[in-house]
Amino acid sequence: MTIQYRVIIVGAGIVGASIARILSMYGNFDVRLVEKEPDVGWGVSKANTSIIHPGHEEDPNTHPLRAELCKKGSEIWREWARELDIPAKWPGELMVFTNEEEEESARKYVELAKINKIPGVRIVYGEELKHMEPYVNPDAVGAVYAPTAGAISPFEAVIAVVENAVDNCVKLLTETEVKGVRVQGGKVVGAETNRGFIEGDILINATGLHADKISHMACVEPNFFIRPRRGEYLLFDEDVKVKPIRILHTTPTPITKGVYATTTVHGNLMIGPTAEDLPLDAKDETSTSTGGLEKMWKEAGKILMELPPRSKVVRTFAGLRPEPPDGHWLLKAYDDPWGFVNVAGMRSPGLTAAPAIAYYILDQMVKLFDIRLLKKRNWNPYRRGIVGLNGSSLHEIDELIKKNPDYGEVLCYCKMVSKAEILEAVERMKKIGVKTITIDGVKFRTCAGMGRCQGSFCRWRIALLISQYTNTPLDKVVVKKATYGIGDVKVLLRAMLQTDS
Secondary structure (H helix, E strand, O other), X not given: OOOOEEEEEEOOOHHHHHHHHXXXXXXXXXXXXXXXXXXXXXXXXXOOOOEEOOOOOOOOOOOHHHHHHHHHHHHHHHXXXXXHOOOEEOOOEEEEEOOHHHHHHHHHHHHHHHHHOOOOOEEEEHHHHHXXXXXXXXXXXXXXXXXXXXXXXXXXXXXXXXXXXXXXXXXXXOOOOEEEEEEEOOEEEEEEEOOEEEEOOEEEEOOHHXXXXXXXXXXXXXXXXXXXXXXXXXXXXXXXXXXXXXXXXXOOOOOOOOOEEEEOOXXXXXXXXXXXXXXXXXXXXXXXXXXXXXXXXXXXXXOXXXXXXXXXXXXXXXXXXXXXXXXXXEEXXXXXXXXXXXXXXXXXXXXXXXXXHHHHHHHHHHHHHOOOOOEOOOOOOOOOOOOOOOOOOHHHHHHHHHHOHHXXXXXXXXXXEEHHHHHHHHXXXXXXXXXXXXXXXXXXXXXXXXXXXXXXXXXXXXXXXXXXXXXXXXXXXXXXXXXOOOOOOOHHHHHHHHXXX
16 A cells, blocks of 8 residues: 655745655645745746756765756756647857866866766867857857757746646645744654644755755754855846857856856847855845946956947846855755755756755665556646747737737737736636736746836736736735735825815
8 A cells, every 4th residue: 555645845946846846746746836926936947047057067975966856957957848739949158268277267167077077178278169159258268068058948948837736736835934844752743834734744944045944943063054145146138239149158167167157948048147155144145236347247248249339238137156165065864854855056057967966865764765657547747837928920919819819919029928828817816826826927928028118018907807807806916925006096186185175
C-alpha cells in the first residue's frame, strides 16, 4: 500500500513551483503550494537577468552542488520550455574582455567548462568575435564564447510551471502567509498561517529571501541568515538600434557574474545588474539609485558598440537575490524535526538550476523519509501559453478573430495585446486559485503594460475589464499590492460641498 504524504511547499517562486511540478508526478504526495503574495512569482523570481547559465562559471571545488545543478538545470530547461510553452531562446553568450588582465581572468572559465563538461566553450578574438556579435564594442580584445547559454521569461516560467502543477492536482493557496511551523513529537505536523492551520507531514521551505525566518520557526539552522543582494537594471524600448544577438557580459567579479547586455525574449535591450549587499532587514528594498544606474551605464559601455539614448529607457527596476553565507545553497531534508526540508539561499544560478534542484530535493526526501515512489499514469507534462496577436501573421489574426471577436479589440497597443488575451489571463488566474485578480497578474501573463508607455494607455482599460469580469469596484482593483484608486473622482468634490453646506 502506497503511503500518501501531505506536503506543504512554502513559496511559489521558480524553485517552489518546480518542486511542486516534480512532486505532482507521483501519487505519494498531496501538495499544497503556499504563497503569501496575491500571485505566483512576485518575489525574487520576477526581477532578474533571465539568463539560463551554461555552468562554466561555477567552480566545482568551491561550490560543487551549484556546479552540478546549474549544468543539469540548463539542460532540463530546454525540455521544460518546450513542454510548457515558455518564451525562451538559446543564443549563446560572450564574456567580453577588454585588456590582458581581464583576458587572464576570463581564461579560467574555459578551464572550468572542461571540468564541468560544458560543451563548446572557447575563446574568440577579433573578426570572429565581431562576426558573432556585430554590436560588440570594437575595442573588445576577445570573449569567452559559451554556445549553450539561453534566455527565458522568468515570470512567465513561474506561471507556466504552476499552471501545469495545478493541472496535475497541486493546490495553490495565495495570500497565505506562514506564521509558524508546528512540530509535535519531533515531527512536522503542519503550518500556522494567517488563514488558519494547514496540516502537513512534510514542509518544504522555498521562501527565497525569507527562508532563514521559516527555518528558524522550525528551530532548524539557527545560525543561518540570508542577506539581500540588490541588482539594478535598465530596460530599453524595443526600437533601439543596438540589440545584441548573443548574451553579452563583462568578466565576473567575486560577487557577481558581471553586467549583462541582453535582448530579452520580448525584444527589449536590458542592461544590468549591479551587485550591492544590503542589511539583513532590507529584504523589501527594491528601489533604484542614481549611483547604481550610472555604474551600469558605464559597464555596459565596455561591451556594447554604443549605448542608446537615455530617452529610450522605458523602465528602471531592481531585484533582490538571497545571498547565503559563503554562497552555499542550503538544500537539505531533516529528521529533526522529521519532515522539514530547506531549499534556502537560492542565489544565482537559482533560476537556471530550479528544475534540477526539484529533482535533487525529491531524491533527498526519498532517501531520508524512506518513500517508495509511485508514478502517476495520467500525469500531463504539457501546458499551452496564451495565444496572442503579437508575432502572429495577418492570416492567423483573422482566424483568431473569426473564432473570438475579442481578438479584434486591442487594449495594449505597445505590445499588441487584445481583450481576448486579457480575459483569458483572468480566467487562468481563477483556475489556479488566485483569489485577487490584479493588473500585475494580467501584465505578467500577457505583457500588457510592458511597452513604451508602461501602461499609461492600457492600464485603466485593463482595470475596467477586471472590475467588470470579477464584480470588483473599479477603485478596488489591485495593481502591485495597492488598489488602483480610480472610479468616481467627483465623489471628493461632492463630499466637500456637503461639508461646506
